[in-house]
Amino acid sequence: MTLREASMRYEFEDIKISREKRYSLGKETTTNKYYLSFPVSPPNHRYVEYEEYYEISSEQLSEFLENEDLLIEFLDKCRRRKKDHLFLFYPINSVRGYPN
Secondary structure: OOHHHHHOOOOEEEEEEEOOOOEEEEEEOOOOEEEEEEEEEOHHHOOOOEEEEEEEOHHHHHHHHHOHHHHHHHHHHHHOOOOHHHEOOOOOOOOOOEEO
8 A cells, every 4th residue: 555545545336235244335436446344353352443445347336236146256255365465455453354
């Protein structure tokens, strides 16, 4: 992340939220990027819970809105840290938490 990116203000516009499955889909309106996010708990509860955001394409957003099974499959890969190359924002702390 560049210094410019770190100092930007971001605006999140949720399109779909699932409290049951603990995820949200939406658009970050400053960068116009679509995302999938989910809450993460810190190890040993030494830090506050935070959200991890993964960039998705507009095509993926449409697919995920139509087919939740595809979304859950992708979400599971993100939770298992198989899609870290798609991070929109890297966690500030080097110690990452665990999906909950």
